[in-house]
Structures are given as C-alpha cells and as structure tokens.
Amino acid sequence: MGQLADIIVVGAGVMGASIAHALAERQFGQVVVVEQTALAAAATGQSSGVLRCHYGIPVLAKMANQGLSWFKHAKAQYGVDVGYRGIGYLVGAGPDDEEAFRSNIAMQQALNIRTNLMLPHEAKELWPDMEVSDFAIMAYEPEGGVADPTLTATAFYEMGKQLGVRYQFGQPVTQLLTQGDRVIGVEMADGSRWMANVVIVAAGTNTPGLFDPLGIEVPIRAQRAQLMLINPGVNVGKRPVFSDLVQLQYGRSEVNGTLLIGNSDHRDPEWVSKGPCPQGVTDDFVQRAIERLMHRFPRWEGAQFLGGYSGCYEVTPDYNPIIGPSPNSGLYIAAGFSGHGFKLSPVIGPMMAEILNAGNRYPSLESYVFRLSRFEEHDLLKSQYAYGKAGQMR
Ligand SMILES: Cc1cc2nc3c(=O)[nH]c(=O)nc-3n(C[C@H](O)[C@H](O)[C@H](O)COP(=O)(O)OP(=O)(O)OC[C@H]3O[C@@H](n4cnc5c(N)ncnc54)[C@H](O)[C@@H]3O)c2cc1C
Numbered sequence: 091m092g093q094l095a096d097i098i099v100v101g102a103g104v105m106g107a108s109i110a111h112a113l114a115e116r117q118f119g120q121v122v123v124v125e126q127t128a129l130a131a132a133a134t135g136q137s138s139g140v141l142r143c144h145y146g147i148p149v150l151a152k153m154a155n156q157g158l159s160w161f162k163h164a165k166a167q168y169g170v171d172v173g174y175r176g177i178g179y180l181v182g183a184g185p186d187d188e189e190a191f192r193s194n195i196a197m198q199q200a201l202n203i204r205t206n207l208m209l210p211h212e213a214k215e216l217w218p219d220m221e222v223s224d225f226a227i228m229a230y231e232p233e234g235g236v237a238d239p240t241l242t243a244t245a246f247y248e249m250g251k252q253l254g255v256r257y258q259f260g261q262p263v264t265q266l267l268t269q270g271d272r273v274i275g276v277e278m279a280d281g282s283r284w285m286a287n288v289v290i291v292a293a294g295t296n297t298p299g300l301f302d303p304l305g306i307e308v309p310i311r312a313q314r315a316q317l318m319l320i321n322p323g324v325n326v327g328k329r330p331v332f333s334d335l336v337q338l339q340y341g342r343s344e345v346n347g348t349l350l351i352g353n354s355d356h357r358d359p360e361w362v363s364k365g366p367c368p369q370g371v372t373d374d375f376v377q378r379a380i381e382r383l384m385h386r387f388p389r390w391e392g393a394q395f396l397g398g399y400s401g402c403y404e405v406t407p408d409y410n411p412i413i414g415p416s417p418n419s420g421l422y423i424a425a426g427f428s429g430h431g432f433k434l435s436p437v438i439g440p441m442m443a444e445i446l447n448a449g450n451r452y453p454s455l456e457s458y459v460f461r462l463s464r465f466e467e468h469d470l471l472k473s474q475y476a477y478g479k480a481g482q483m484r
Contacts, residue, residue, distance in 0.1 A: 092283025095122040095256075097446075098276055099290045100263050100300065103134040104239055104435040105424050106292040107246035112439025114253035118446065121255045122284055124276065126262035130243035132294050132367075136401025137239040137432045138317065138352055140331050140342060142179040142231055143203045146194050146473025149456050150410070153437045155203050160436035161237045170245035172237045177343065178330030179234025180208075180216055182225035183477060187335060190475035195229050197475075205231045217329055219322075219389045224336050235331060236342050239432050246439070258284075266291070266300055272419035290422040290442065294404045295367075297425040306416055309465050310426040312362040312402040316375040317352045319344075320383070323392030335477055337382040348396060351379055356409075357479065362402055371398030403429030408470035413438065413460035414445050414452060422446070423462060 096119030099106045107129065110121045125131075141158050145151040161174045183191040198205050207229050210222035216230065247257065265277040266289060275285035291297050295312040329343045338355035353375065362368065376395060383390065406412060406426040411434075413424050424442055427434070444453045452458040459471050 092275060092285050093122075094120075095284055095286040096120045097122070097288045097290065098284050098286045099123045099292060100276060101125060101291065101293040101296075101425075102129045102243070102247070102257060102259070103132055103292060103294055104130060104243040104246065104432060105427065105438050106290075107243045107250060108435045108439035109290055109292060109424060109442045110255045110439075111246040111250035111253070112443045113446070114250050114255045116443050118443070121250070122286070123250075123255060123257045124263055124278065124284060125257065125259050128259055129247055129257075130240045133401055133404055133427075134239045134243050134432065136315075136317075136367075136399065138340075138342060138350060139173070139236045139239045139432055140179070140234075140340065141174075141237055141433045142181070142234045142331070142333070143198055143205065144179070144181050144194070144229065144231065144333070145198075146190070146475050146477075147410070147471060148197055148201060149459055150434070151198050151203060152201050152456075153434050155201065157433045157436045158233060161242075161433075162233065164245065168245065168249060170249065172242040172245050174237045175235045175345075176233050177235040177328060178216065179231040179333065180213055180228060180330045181333040182210065182213065182222065182228040182335060184224055184336040185226040187477040188226040190477055191227050191229070191335075193475040194473075203231070204233055205229050217332060219324070219326065219387050220332070221386055221388055230330070237432075242432070242435065246435075262296075263293075263300065266304060266421065268304060268418060268421075271417070273421040288420050288422070288446065290424060292424045294425060295402055297404070297423065301416065301423075304418060306418070308412065308423060308425070308462065309407050310412070311405050312367060313356070313405045313429070314360040314362055314368055314400050315352065315403050315429060316371045316379075316398060316400045317350055318371055318376055318379055318398035319348055319350055319396040321348050321394040321396055322387065322390045323394060324390060334382070334386060335479070337386065338479055339379065339382045339386070341383075351383060353379065355479070359405075367402035368400050371400060405429065407465055408472055410471040411460055412462050413441060414457060414462065416462060
C-alpha cells in the first residue's frame, strides 16, 4: 500500500500541469503530479512558444484558437503572467502549395479565426527586410505571436497548488501498477507508491517506456529539434513571427532585437532512440539555417550567430497527439504532441476532464480523433490540404 490520491498525473510539463489544474478546478478530488526532475524541464522548457492557428486539421485550428484566447486573457482572467506577446504570425507558401494554403485559410476563417490572405508584396509592410519573391501566397494572424512555456507551466502549477494539487518532484515513476486490466497506481524509483484509480501519463518522450511492460504500444519517438539565436546586425524592430513554408524555417523576434530561428523541415528527421536529448547544435544545422536565412533576409549580411540548443519533439506517426483512454481501465494518455503542443496546452486540461467524465467513451468527435487506437486502425489524423514539403505539422 502507498499514499492515496484520486488521480495521479505522471509528468509536470505544460500538459501535466494544465491537466492537474483543470481537474482541480472541476473538483475531481485529490490530484497528485509526480515528476522525475523539475517543472517544465523537458520539451516544455525548450519550446519556442510560437502561437498560431495555421493548421490544416480543423479541430487543431479550433483548439489553437481557443488556446490563443486563453493566452491573451490569462493575465486579466487568472492574474498570471504567461509572457504573451501578440506580435502577429506571418506565414508564406510557394506556388506548389498555394491551392492547399488557400483552402486552409478558408477553413480557418470559417472557424472565425482571425487570419487574412496577403500577397507577398503586401507582407513587406510587416517584414520590410524579407525577400518574398519565391512566396506565391501569404497569410497573417494579427493575434498570433509567442508566449513563455515555462511561465505558462508555472502558472498552471501555481493555480493548481492553490486548488489543492500536490506536486512531488525529483524521482521518476518506474512502473505503472495494475490489477487485472485496471490501473491502481504508480511505483516510484525509491520503491514508494502512489495509489489511485485514475492515472494520466503525460510523460512526453518517456511515455512509451511506461506502457511497454503492460504490452501497450504507444508510438512516440524523440525527434531532435535544433534552434539558433542570431543578432541580425540591423535594427529589425518589433516584427511578427515568420513561418517560411518554402525553405521550412521559422523565426521569432525577441524584445532585445535578436531572433530565435528554428527548423520546420521534417523530411530527414534525427531520431534520438536512447538517452537524453542532445543539447547543442551541429555545424551542419547552423550552416544550413544561415544559408536559408541569408536567402530570406539578404540585408542581414552582418548577422552574428549567438549560440544554439536542441530539444526533442515527442513525435507520433501522424505528428499529432494521443489524448484519451488506454486499453487499461483508469489509465489515460496525454502525450505525443509532436512539436506543436504548447499552443494547445490550455485546452488539453479541460479536454482531459471531459474525457474522464465520459469514462471509457469519448465525449465528442473532437477528442475521438486523438485516440491511441487510430494507429493500429490505420486511421491517421491528417490534414486534408497538406503542404508538399512541410508535411503534417500543419
Ligand atoms: C525545440 C522545441 C520547440 C517547440 N516549439 C513549439 C512552438 O513554437 N509552439 C508550440 O505550440 N509547441 C512547440 N513545441 C512543442 C511543445 O513544447 C510540446 O509539445 C509540449 O511542451 C509538450 O508538453 P508535455 O508536457 O507533453 O511534455 P514535456 O514538456 O516533455 O513534459 C513531460 C514531463 O514528464 C516527465 N517525465 C518523463 N518520464 C517520467 C517518469 N517516468 N516519471 C515522472 N516524470 C516523468 C519529464 O521529466 C517532463 O517534465 C516545441 C518543442 C520543442 C522541443
């Protein structure tokens, strides 16, 4: 026998913290979050924090829009600072993707998402230094931008604590405890146990390892994502996040005039099969990122590379999350957000609460599409109007 709780959440990334807060808010009983290291220590802490609604899958576009509304109003509504900066989000596609792009924008507008099509020369007003001749079509989300993932996880943590959520940091769950086909708790590295009838695993890239001993395959792999920080060498001022679907690169301007540059090219992923996520950046990444940047911003010939780091995306076969029940009664998953989960995080807690209320059924089609069984059913969650090179992350 161990300590008792009503619900155990494994993992204190932004998802675990969001879920714990939402369950406490809805009075689900004693919620305990067990985290192997520290709050937001894995993907959440490495995240670029970009907020956009530009998705090709309607349910994700809608969730991103609901998430955006939460980020915008977090300070006024909850009194928490999540570092939201509504600097806008500018995205551009080449001729091959123009038709799909226009279809996606029409779908997003039908969902009341604030996004406008733009011709490339019009976008020059937003990013005067940008070379736009290889874009065929662009779009702008005026309320998109960025928020701070660590501050956001901290906000969920603090709000949850005020409602009675307990956090235990510093040692991993080593085993999910079951009796027959139902979960009864978790065992920690020191042999201590937490017992509960409901366990929600939000352990990012480590999620499959917890399910393997139960014979449940959770197809999540770690994919390295490298980022670099540059000083453009000119004063760019306050500019929107840009997403370049031609060269598969994105950038966010920081308040101090530097830029964080990331890669959205997933055609040749670097999988990390063992051990922790690598930390630094490779010369190859830096060289290719700078080449793309110089093409997009030729005026930045005096740009300086300031440094870089890596994080790991928690990737499923369709680059979309797994949210909902597992084959074991009482055991749930919220993981595999595949490099785009931060913006959805405010919605994941309430969604998980609805799923718990519904027992082992899905309460709505919106959550059903994230079921684990879709992989063995070969019913992947895919964009109707996918882009040629950018793949499924949009
Ligand atoms: C480099 C990078 C850039 C990104 N940029 C964006 C972006 O711009 N916009 C966006 O929307 N999304 C972005 N993402 C994706 C987003 O950050 C993630 O989808 C999101 O943070 C996932 O949160 P999580 O809580 O599921 O996972 P994590 O943050 O990985 O949290 C999982 C937690 O579980 C803990 N854990 C693991 N195993 C155990 C165990 N056995 N016992 C106890 N605890 C355990 C870990 O220590 C960790 O704290 C990015 C991700 C990366 C890596």
